[in-house]
Amino acid sequence: MSLEAGLGLTLGKLVLEVELAVATGELVVLLGPNGAGKTTLLRAIAGLVPLDRGRVVLDGDVLEDTAAGTRVPTEQRPVGFVFQDYLLFPHLSALENVAFGLRARGIPKAEARRRAAGWLDRVGLAASAGARPRALSGGQAQRVALARAMVGDPRLLLLDEPLAALDAATRTEVRRDLRRHLASFDGTRLLVTHDPLEAIALADRLVVLEAGRLTQTGTPAEVSAQPRSRYVAELVGVNLYRGLADGRSVRLPDGGAVVAADLNYGEVFAAIHPHAVALHRQPPEGTPRNVWSGTADTLEVIGDRVRIRVTGLVPIVAEVTPAAASELHLGDGGPVWATVKATEVTVYPA
Amino acid sequence: MGFLAVPLLGLLNQTPWGHLLAELTTPIALQALRLSLVCSLGAVAVSLLLGVPLAFVLARVEFPGRNFVRALTTLSMVLPPVVGGVALLLAFGRRGLVGRWLDEAFGITLPFTTAGAILAEAFVAMPFLVISTEAGLRAMDRRYEDAAATLGAGRWLTFRRVTLPLIAPSLGAGVALCWARALGEFGATITFAGNLPGVTQTMPLAVYIALETDLQAAIALSLVLLVVSLAVLISLRDRWFPTA
Numbered sequence: 001m002s003l004e005a006g007l008g009l010t011l012g013k014l015v016l017e018v019e020l021a022v023a024t025g026e027l028v029v030l031l032g033p034n035g036a037g038k039t040t041l042l043r044a045i046a047g048l049v050p051l052d053r054g055r056v057v058l059d060g061d062v063l064e065d066t067a068a069g070t071r072v073p074t075e076q077r078p079v080g081f082v083f084q085d086y087l088l089f090p091h092l093s094a095l096e097n098v099a100f101g102l103r104a105r106g107i108p109k110a111e112a113r114r115r116a117a118g119w120l121d122r123v124g125l126a127a128s129a130g131a132r133p134r135a136l137s138g139g140q141a142q143r144v145a146l147a148r149a150m151v152g153d154p155r156l157l158l159l160d161e162p163l164a165a166l167d168a169a170t171r172t173e174v175r176r177d178l179r180r181h182l183a184s185f186d187g188t189r190l191l192v193t194h195d196p197l198e199a200i201a202l203a204d205r206l207v208v209l210e211a212g213r214l215t216q217t218g219t220p221a222e223v224s225a226q227p228r229s230r231y232v233a234e235l236v237g238v239n240l241y242r243g244l245a246d247g248r249s250v251r252l253p254d255g256g257a258v259v260a261a262d263l264n265y266g267e268v269f270a271a272i273h274p275h276a277v278a279l280h281r282q283p284p285e286g287t288p289r290n291v292w293s294g295t296a297d298t299l300e301v302i303g304d305r306v307r308i309r310v311t312g313l314v315p316i317v318a319e320v321t322p323a324a325a326s327e328l329h330l331g332d333g334g335p336v337w338a339t340v341k342a343t344e345v346t347v348y349p350a
Numbered sequence: 351m352g353f354l355a356v357p358l359l360g361l362l363n364q365t366p367w368g369h370l371l372a373e374l375t376t377p378i379a380l381q382a383l384r385l386s387l388v389c390s391l392g393a394v395a396v397s398l399l400l401g402v403p404l405a406f407v408l409a410r411v412e413f414p415g416r417n418f419v420r421a422l423t424t425l426s427m428v429l430p431p432v433v434g435g436v437a438l439l440l441a442f443g444r445r446g447l448v449g450r451w452l453d454e455a456f457g458i459t460l461p462f463t464t465a466g467a468i469l470a471e472a473f474v475a476m477p478f479l480v481i482s483t484e485a486g487l488r489a490m491d492r493r494y495e496d497a498a499a500t501l502g503a504g505r506w507l508t509f510r511r512v513t514l515p516l517i518a519p520s521l522g523a524g525v526a527l528c529w530a531r532a533l534g535e536f537g538a539t540i541t542f543a544g545n546l547p548g549v550t551q552t553m554p555l556a557v558y559i560a561l562e563t564d565l566q567a568a569i570a571l572s573l574v575l576l577v578v579s580l581a582v583l584i585s586l587r588d589r590w591f592p593t594a
Contacts, residue, residue: 048496074499081500087493091515100511101501152502 007054029203047074080149256314274319276344373570382556393471393532409487435541486520
């Protein structure tokens, strides 16, 4: 059982062009900044947004195929959708909300309510069955939304930022429960988020969507180790450069160069962790192959480390101890020299 | 404030409280009451039948000239009712644009009939329903309909179990206003449907006639209309005068 979607569509300013495959058993998390098109992609798979071109195939059944002119309307797709703000029907109780999908499919009222009650019990909300959505807390509403989507035994479960509407304290606990419920679901699952923590906590495989296009896919570990875009690099907290490698030297478009320990050729990414960067006030002499002059710009305290952004031909973020930062008066800005050992530079094909 | 209150106070002051019931149960009065009820409810029915789909189209469908259609819908709301009546005559009168065809093809005449009174009242009252319903539809989060679709609900089921309950307050307010307006309609009714007791003489028309011959009856009927207006106002107070 699986999902295959290759689609293109334009909605307002967003141009979405995506090829995505999700196998059963793997929980794929779609990660990306706001406006990347994550929600639109989910809605397109659910049939709420028409495709300009492409195909959506679920478990071998064609849900949409622009070339063949076929389109299965949303209400006939075996898809469960958990919306970002849950969208529980305000005029129905929690039980009626969960039973809605069953009643819509013609299941008699008593049977539908029985199954809905069973699901509410599974998510630990048997006591709130008669409550209206506005009387529920964020975490409770999320669980009702999940039960409502799953009660009809869909073959594909789509979750749009399921934890976004919760406060930080509730989020951790609900994330744990969500993980458990998703693990017991035996269909295909696709979850969307802009929160990297959520992505790493839940994903078997991570897919990064930026400005309508997929920029990277892999396990969370793979993606963190080798970021392929500014967005991911910033999430992971790594300095990322893209350039032309010619042996050990990577030439950057603006004119600077990064020296690595390994040999590489062609278009590459070069990643440098901030803690590998040393800063000096005097032109340094020593073994590091990478020596860049620049200006100390902004300073940020993160835990017991300080991150300094250095502007220049090769802009870089360095991580040092607070003692070091104050000793060099880095908070005052001014010219600095940044050094990085070649062995600390990770280079991989672009 | 006094300007608005004094006429109402004057009405209450002159009311023949003693034989109010007697005044309201004369044949003329009962006819007028019954007719008003029948025609106003008929007008609401027509307004619902035509107005709700229209509100849907205006709220959901983008078509060229939509603003013009919306303006046209509200026109009969601001048009002097007598002018509305004249327009109806020109359209639905026996020699009118549509009336001529109705007469020749089906033998149906509308002027000076109860059906005509219903038509006249619907003409002036429908915009209230359309505007209120359209506002409700626009204010509604359409994603609820998306949610219903993902749960397997077709268009009609979604409309019945999701959309209607969500716009019920706006729809209800629209119906209340529509009914109150239809009940009080005078100018268009008397021009198009005439003033025939038992056929088209609704309460406002009966009051008008009674003023010359039987003031007591006029006051009694006016009081009924006043009470109805107050009832509508009170039932809609939370929408118009929300308490903070």
